[in-house]
Amino acid sequence: MKLAIIGSGNIVHDFLTITKDLKETQLTAIIGTNRSIDTLKQLQSEYHIGQVFTDFDEALKKSDFDTVYVAVPNFLHYQFAKKALENGKNVISEKPFTVKYEEFEDLKKIALEKHLILLEAITTQYLQNFLDLKKKLPELGDLKIIESNYSQYSSRYDAFKAGKILPAFDPKKGGGALMDLNIYNIHFIVGLLGRPKKVTYLPNVERNIDTSGILTLDYGTVKAVAIGAKDSVIPFRSSVIQGNHGSIVVNGPTNEMKSFDIYDNDKELVEKIDHNVYPHRMYQEFVEFERIIRTNDLQAVQQHLQHSEDVMWVVKKALESADLKLD
Numbered sequence: 001m002k003l004a005i006i007g008s009g010n011i012v013h014d015f016l017t018i019t020k021d022l023k024e025t026q027l028t029a030i031i032g033t034n035r036s037i038d039t040l041k042q043l044q045s046e047y048h049i050g051q052v053f054t055d056f057d058e059a060l061k062k063s064d065f066d067t068v069y070v071a072v073p074n075f076l077h078y079q080f081a082k083k084a085l086e087n088g089k090n091v092i093s094e095k096p097f098t099v100k101y102e103e104f105e106d107l108k109k110i111a112l113e114k115h116l117i118l119l120e121a122i123t124t125q126y127l128q129n130f131l132d133l134k135k136k137l138p139e140l141g142d143l144k145i146i147e148s149n150y151s152q153y154s155s156r157y158d159a160f161k162a163g164k165i166l167p168a169f170d171p172k173k174g175g176g177a178l179m180d181l182n183i184y185n186i187h188f189i190v191g192l193l194g195r196p197k198k199v200t201y202l203p204n205v206e207r208n209i210d211t212s213g214i215l216t217l218d219y220g221t222v223k224a225v226a227i228g229a230k231d232s233v234i235p236f237r238s239s240v241i242q243g244n245h246g247s248i249v250v251n252g253p254t255n256e257m258k259s260f261d262i263y264d265n266d267k268e269l270v271e272k273i274d275h276n277v278y279p280h281r282m283y284q285e286f287v288e289f290e291r292i293i294r295t296n297d298l299q300a301v302q303q304h305l306q307h308s309e310d311v312m313w314v315v316k317k318a319l320e321s322a323d324l325k326l327d
């Protein structure tokens with residue numbers, strides 16, 4: 001995979017640390033803004049990235065990457081992904097895929113028409129612990145309740161309180177607790193159960209943005225609750241799944257799933273599972289992205305897109321239920 005990275009912020013710094021172990025991925029280009037040119041050049045030098053651009057059109061003309069990794073603020077995912085697809089490039093987009101459901105639908109249509117690969121970078125779906133947890137679910141009997149909490153006090157919340165609104169708290173830029181953190185819980189729950197029958201979001205709203213909130217997903221015989229907070233914190237982050245024969249406790253944040261424990265109805269530990277293949281959460285997803293692209297595995301793309309579509313549908317219904325507007 002010849003990769004062009006768009007963005008040079010937190011997640012790009014994090015991602016680049018694993019690229020030494022992504023043997024099949026060539027870092028062909030990095031694209032950012034003029035204001036971040038020093039950072040772009042420093043990353044180029046440190047990680048041996050082919051070329052630096054501050055203009056995406058120029059990069060499309062002058063570089064020969066086949067895949068774009070869109071790692072810019074949420075509200076920009078759609079426009080960069082769309083331009084990349086229109087220019088014949090595969091796209092890996094950071095979460096949330098897009099701000100609006102209709103934008104996602106548009107990207108999907110273009111990708112399918114052009115036989116290009118379009119994927120969402122969402123670690124939860126690719127971690128070995130998640131894949132194994134899915135296989136273990138039948139051991140719990142009939143599922144009843146799922147609870148997933150991702151609360152992380154944001155340093156940007158202090159800036160927000162002081163009147164400086166960064167993209168993560170900007171309703172016009174697809175910010176908020178639902179989009180930023182609760183999205184991981186949604187991926188987790190939808191990854192297990194698919195599209196729910198009913199979605200309700202109860203947000204804490206400050207200056208038109210949800211700084212935290214509780215989302216309920218009704219599956220009929222199973223009820224799920226997803227909690228996401230950027231304005232408060234708990235000492236642990238995890239998910240719990242309850243069935244009539246036992247329960248599973250996931251250890252660590254939903255996007256890392258460091259391990260999980262299976263308990264019986266006597267609250268005895270039955271099994272502890274820790275099968276993630278690499279310490280960094282992003283490794284396994286990028287290995288799989290590279291495989292999908294190299295083998296042109298359109299069936300896998302179809303499955304991942306169906307999952308992302310279900311997640312985008314939940315987000316749309318959640319925002320509607322709370323009368324929140326993110327544009």
Ligand SMILES: NC(=O)c1ccc[n+]([C@@H]2O[C@H](COP(=O)([O-])OP(=O)(O)OC[C@H]3O[C@@H](n4cnc5c(N)ncnc54)[C@H](OP(=O)(O)O)[C@@H]3O)[C@@H](O)[C@H]2O)c1
Nearest residue numbers: 007008009010011032033035036071072073074094095096
């Ligand atoms: N998968 C994960 O675990 C994870 C974790 C964190 C974030 N994310 C996702 O990754 C995305 C980026 O988050 P982040 O935390 O890295 O944000 P960030 O630190 O604010 O970085 C955003 C980057 O985008 C660049 N950018 C902004 N406008 C641009 C434009 N028009 N053209 C090119 N580059 C532009 C910024 O450059 P300037 O600084 O020059 O504006 C900056 O380098 C978000 O969608 C977020 O949800 C994922």
